[in-house]
Amino acid sequence: MxxxxxLLIGLVVASSLSPLLTxxxxxxxxxxxxxxxxxxxxxxxxMRQFFGITRPLLLLFTTIPLVLSFLSQEQWIAASLIAFxxxxxxxxxxxxxxxxxxxxxxxxxxxxxxxxxxxTAWAFVDREPLVLPLLPLFIPFFLIIAWQLLAPxxxxxxxxxxxxxKSLRAAHDDLTVIGITGSVGKTTTKExxxxxxxxxxxxxxxxxxxxxxxxxxxxxxxxxxxxxxLIVEMGAYAPGEIRLLAxxxxxxxxxxxxxxxxxxxxxxxxxxxxxxxxxxFEALPASGLALLNVDCDLCAAVKSKAASxxxxxxxxxxxxIEAYDIEETPSGIRFRVGDTTFALPLHGTHNVTNVLLAxxxxxxxxxxxxxxxxxxxxxxxxAHTFHVDTRSGVTVLDDxxxxxxxxxxxxxxxxxxxxADKKVLLTPGLIELGEVQDRTHTELGGLARDVFxxxxxxxxxSAAMFERxxxxxxxxxxxxxxxxxxxxxLAAVGRMSHATITRLLx
Numbered sequence: 252m253x254x255x256x257x258l259l260i261g262l263v264v265a266s267s268l269s270p271l272l273t274x275x276x277x278x279x280x281x282x283x284x285x286x287x288x289x290x291x292x293x294x295x296x297x298m299r300q301f302f303g304i305t306r307p308l309l310l311l312f313t314t315i316p317l318v319l320s321f322l323s324q325e326q327w328i329a330a331s332l333i334a335f336x337x338x339x340x341x342x343x344x345x346x347x348x349x350x351x352x353x354x355x356x357x358x359x360x361x362x363x364x365x366x367x368x369x370x371t372a373w374a375f376v377d378r379e380p381l382v383l384p385l386l387p388l389f390i391p392f393f394l395i396i397a398w399q400l401l402a403p404x405x406x407x408x409x410x411x412x413x414x415x416x417k418s419l420r421a422a423h424d425d426l427t428v429i430g431i432t433g434s435v436g437k438t439t440t441k442e443x444x445x446x447x448x449x450x451x452x453x454x455x456x457x458x459x460x461x462x463x464x465x466x467x468x469x470x471x472x473x474x475x476x477x478x479x480x481l482i483v484e485m486g487a488y489a490p491g492e493i494r495l496l497a498x499x500x501x502x503x504x505x506x507x508x509x510x511x512x513x514x515x516x517x518x519x520x521x522x523x524x525x526x527x528x529x530x531x532f533e534a535l536p537a538s539g540l541a542l543l544n545v546d547c548d549l550c551a552a553v554k555s556k557a558a559s560x561x562x563x564x565x566x567x568x569x570x571x572i573e574a575y576d577i578e579e580t581p582s583g584i585r586f587r588v589g590d591t592t593f594a595l596p597l598h599g600t601h602n603v604t605n606v607l608l609a610x611x612x613x614x615x616x617x618x619x620x621x622x623x624x625x626x627x628x629x630x631x632x633x634a635h636t637f638h639v640d641t642r643s644g645v646t647v648l649d650d651x652x653x654x655x656x657x658x659x660x661x662x663x664x665x666x667x668x669x670x671a672d673k674k675v676l677l678t679p680g681l682i683e684l685g686e687v688q689d690r691t692h693t694e695l696g697g698l699a700r701d702v703f704x705x706x707x708x709x710x711x712x713s714a715a716m717f718e719r720x721x722x723x724x725x726x727x728x729x730x731x732x733x734x735x736x737x738x739x740x741l742a743a744v745g746r747m748s749h750a751t752i753t754r755l756l757x
Contacts, residue, residue: 413467435508441455507550574607647740667701677751680717705726
């Protein structure tokens, strides 16, 4: 008979806080989408992501005194839960505890999860008390149940927000709306256009806002005092999502920057991904304009999807707008379009097509080419998007906003062109590539073989595949990873914290 059930239930809740914060942080990064969470689990391993390693080992360790009869059942339960709670406190003290951004949704899900955990602990505390130490390990399942319970309310609120945004947009027919999608390059192209058209009253979606809910909420707020031009970044993880975004924003100009293999595991096939990006062109009015990067073969294949006129850009000849004399300089990229030279503090020659798309859209809206060149010369690249600077004597390529196979190749190509004595690659690897994930990492390893002196991976699974192409061992990031020397080059590719990069600086 348990003598102090309230204490044990309190310990269950306390010991559940750390795993709850950790899993909520992860799922929020995946935008609370079950499909993205499922793909992450498939890629990273269900057991490790759900249960971790440390807590099961702690539980095993505290079981030994119980087996040897040094502890009673109640003492063992309390000892296990106290150990879990202490681990969570330690993570907090050393600032290693992940936690979600406290949005209304995150708060609701976490509170409901704790209520479910408390109720379950109450149900078992007298009947099967030995279950109590297992409950903190199953917190991810409680969070998923909470998500399912709140799904009807979430759907209702989402529908109301979307309808409100559609209604407001319909009331402003005089707006010029530019929609931008693509596997990579969306954010850079959006920022290029926003900078170029700033004097014309253009406003663009903020950083990380490219989903239907984010765009709808932003649109609702922005249209309270409508600007002249809206630039809307459009992301998608499944067919139909860009179509929905287009129904909300009703763009007259559509831009597809690039179509690659990013998130292909969620779409199911390359064709499905390609068709999803083409939904933007299909939504354009006949009087609109579709802008297309035809250096990308998959982009060129969707040209026929547009009912509106299509204008192509590229670097390979026979395009409506073509870049020539392309070069990477210490301060950025430089190229020529016709008789106009463009020089931008933006690195990576792969960005030339993004600039061309911005030029094409600005010209369509009435700006002279030379004026566009003047405005772009003062462009400031978005943070963490192929951004190059010097930190503690190390040249850092920060491409941690997002990453794809195409941007990874571009980072390797850029690093190859740089004169640094020692070059280091830091990456978590790529995700959501489905069946091509292993093959892609092996290919990237081959490209990096003669470029980087050191390769440091944040996640072991992708590292193993990368090593096959790289031809030698790569390092696994840890507290003992050696810092770089001044004068080195560090290419940080893929999502990671600022602290991870700083940890490697001299």
